[in-house]
Amino acid sequence: MSAxxxxxxxxxxxxxxxxxxxxxxxxxxxxxxxCCLLGPSGCGKTTTLRxxxxxxxxxxxxxxxxxxxxxxxxxxxxxxAMMFQNYALFPHLNCIDNVxxxxxxxxxxxxxxxxxxxxxxxxxxxxxYAERLPSQLSGGQQQxxxxxxxxxxKPKILLLDEPLSALDPFLRGRMREELKRxxxxxGITFIHVTHxxxxxxxxxxxxxxxxxxxxxxxxxxxxxxxxPKTAFVARFLGGHNLMPxxxxxxxxxxxxxxxxxxxxxxxxxxxxxxVSAIEYQGTRVxxxxxxxxxxxxxxxxxxxxxxxHPFQIGDRARLSWSRSDAHPVIAN
Amino acid sequence: xNERKRTLGFYLLAGFFGLYVLFLYGPTITIAVLSxxxxxxxxxxxxxxxxxxxxxxxxxxxxxGDFGGSLERSLLLGAMVMVTTxxxxxxxxxxxxxxxxxxxPLFYLTVASLVVPSILVSLGVGLMFSQCGLDTAxxxxxxxxxxxxxxxxxxxxxxxxxSRFNPSYEEAARDLGASSxxxxxxxxxxxxxxxxxxxxxxxxxLSYDEFARTLxxxxxxxxLPLEIFAxxxxxxxxxLYALGTLTTTFSFVVIGSCIAAIAIxxxxxxxxxx
Numbered sequence: 248m249s250a251x252x253x254x255x256x257x258x259x260x261x262x263x264x265x266x267x268x269x270x271x272x273x274x275x276x277x278x279x280x281x282c283c284l285l286g287p288s289g290c291g292k293t294t295t296l297r298x299x300x301x302x303x304x305x306x307x308x309x310x311x312x313x314x315x316x317x318x319x320x321x322x323x324x325x326x327x328a329m330m331f332q333n334y335a336l337f338p339h340l341n342c343i344d345n346v347x348x349x350x351x352x353x354x355x356x357x358x359x360x361x362x363x364x365x366x367x368x369x370x371x372x373x374x375x376y377a378e379r380l381p382s383q384l385s386g387g388q389q390q391x392x393x394x395x396x397x398x399x400x401k402p403k404i405l406l407l408d409e410p411l412s413a414l415d416p417f418l419r420g421r422m423r424e425e426l427k428r429x430x431x432x433x434g435i436t437f438i439h440v441t442h443x444x445x446x447x448x449x450x451x452x453x454x455x456x457x458x459x460x461x462x463x464x465x466x467x468x469x470x471x472x473x474x475p476k477t478a479f480v481a482r483f484l485g486g487h488n489l490m491p492x493x494x495x496x497x498x499x500x501x502x503x504x505x506x507x508x509x510x511x512x513x514x515x516x517x518x519x520x521x522v523s524a525i526e527y528q529g530t531r532v533x534x535x536x537x538x539x540x541x542x543x544x545x546x547x548x549x550x551x552x553x554x555x556h557p558f559q560i561g562d563r564a565r566l567s568w569s570r571s572d573a574h575p576v577i578a579n
Numbered sequence: 580x581n582e583r584k585r586t587l588g589f590y591l592l593a594g595f596f597g598l599y600v601l602f603l604y605g606p607t608i609t610i611a612v613l614s615x616x617x618x619x620x621x622x623x624x625x626x627x628x629x630x631x632x633x634x635x636x637x638x639x640x641x642x643x644g645d646f647g648g649s650l651e652r653s654l655l656l657g658a659m660v661m662v663t664t665x666x667x668x669x670x671x672x673x674x675x676x677x678x679x680x681x682x683x684p685l686f687y688l689t690v691a692s693l694v695v696p697s698i699l700v701s702l703g704v705g706l707m708f709s710q711c712g713l714d715t716a717x718x719x720x721x722x723x724x725x726x727x728x729x730x731x732x733x734x735x736x737x738x739x740x741x742s743r744f745n746p747s748y749e750e751a752a753r754d755l756g757a758s759s760x761x762x763x764x765x766x767x768x769x770x771x772x773x774x775x776x777x778x779x780x781x782x783x784x785l786s787y788d789e790f791a792r793t794l795x796x797x798x799x800x801x802x803l804p805l806e807i808f809a810x811x812x813x814x815x816x817x818x819l820y821a822l823g824t825l826t827t828t829f830s831f832v833v834i835g836s837c838i839a840a841i842a843i844x845x846x847x848x849x850x851x852x853x
Binding site: 300302321322323327328329331332333335336337338339340348349351352353396397400 | 745747748750751752753754755756757758761765766769770772
């Protein structure tokens with residue numbers, strides 16, 4: 248029987264002296280998933296990745312890969328391969344030797360390892376650059392070589408540390424599609440560290456939002472966005488209004504589900520305030536309301552709705568939402 | 580291009596720099612010119628014709644001391660010091676990439692020998708050998724005395740090298756299944772090879788022209804600098820200049836071939852890539 252989960256973290260903690268980088272986390276990543284570890288810098292996402300890779304030891308807890316406990320195994324015996332943030336291509340080796348490196352270390356003969364390396368150069372569309380040195384490649388090309396080099400050892404899990412952050416926005420979009428295509432084609436699990444919620448939403452089957460060394464929420468992107476569990480998740484993903492409540496919760500409502508009404512309109516629930524900013528954003532208009540409660544709320548209105556009943560800065564208005572769109576989140 | 584007019588300051592500084600270069604190389608050039616003195620010429624200008632007479636004279640040991648022998652000893656000693664410096668400072672540099680117990684005191688202990696006056700080191704090593712009933716010799720006591728000079732330098736260079744070395748190369752190698760030894764052999768050493776060549780060159784040249792530390796430790800047989808110094812006290816012909824010219828040329832050849840070696844390595848890498 249095959250394993251239910253490709254990766255399982257059980258009560259994993261990583262401390263550096265007095266600082267806790269990863270704080271007692273549990274995580275299950277199903278087979279063949281695209282998993283994104285998402286969070287601001289210092290949230291523990293990179294440490295989590297490095298702990299899975301075996302480049303950091305855990306302070307306590309267990310790591311299982313396809314049901315094998317590999318907590319204390321060396322990196323190469325875990326069935327993982329890592330793509331480093333700066334790619335870490337060996338500067339003295341040309342592309343094919345970089346890609347063949349893992350096979351060479353395993354004692355594969357030259358002809359065989361070059362043949363396999365060529366396969367992966369082809370997979371990443373880098374065949375034409377086999378003889379080039381890394382310094383003669385663009386950032387995007389270096390990344391493809393780094394991908395080929397990591398994949399050549401046929402890992403069960405590919406670990407990617409902020410793989411797209413060094414690329415320009417155009418290339419980033421293209422590589423994003425390509426990563427998703429590769430993951431599909433290879434049928435293995437990708438674990439991808441990012442601080443971009445847009446990237447995580449676009450790629451992931453499973454988004455793991457982290458903060459302060461803890462997992463805030465691990466869900467499909469749609470649920471993470473639509474039903475954030477904590478105020479932090481709602482804030483970090485954006486697109487939510489947060490309203491304080493009496494208990495230890497806040498009320499989260501998506502900004503595109505909030506509507507503006509004239510101050511005299513009788514709508515419930517709603518909050519009155521003054522329009523403090525209006526931004527035209529193409530398909531939508533972003534209206535900011537400074538409410539009388541002292542909190543700032545945002546409404547994203549479809550452009551035709553806004554221009555049907557336009558507001559001016561300084562206008563008194565009422566921001567309203569439907570009760571079914573509001574749900575409580577843990578305040579943090 | 581810079582179209583701005585050059586100011587007076589530029590010319591003053593350029594003149595100052597010119598003087599500096601003259602001060603740096605003037606003596607060497609003067610000696611080089613005088614070494615081609617005619618057979619009847621003296622130690623000073625004017626030139627009395629020109630010839631290779633004094634160069635030929637060099638290789639007659641009975642006349643000018645043991646030039647050939649001392650050159651051979653200096654080269655051998657330089658090679659020994661070079662190899663030892665590279666191996667030891669590389670190992671120490673690798674060790675110092677992690678903290679270990681007593682690392683700071685050990686570091687100060689190592690570099691302290693740079694501060695101790697060379698002649699005292701020489702005296703101390705010489706005394707120690709005689710106390711232990713050992714004979715001082717260029718390949719023993721002098722070798723050790725020179726290492727007290729080259730090793731701290733080598734270590735400091737390795738510090739600079741490893742402070743710029745990106746540890747993710749090693750992580751990547753380990754990730755791809757390389758053992759520690761394979762990582763060193765296939766990743767670390769090739770990447771830092773040019774710097775190691777620099778340490779080697781440094782070790783060799785420091786040894787080759789080392790004087791004070793060798794003075795009281797070389798024993799019976801002189802190294803080249805000691806031999807030259809001995810010659811200055813008893814030779815009054817331009818053969819001394821010929822010697823200077825020859826050894827200077829030799830140094831330039833050594834340095835030049837190292838630079839050429841680095842260039843060749845880089846070109847070969849680029850060619851493989853093309």
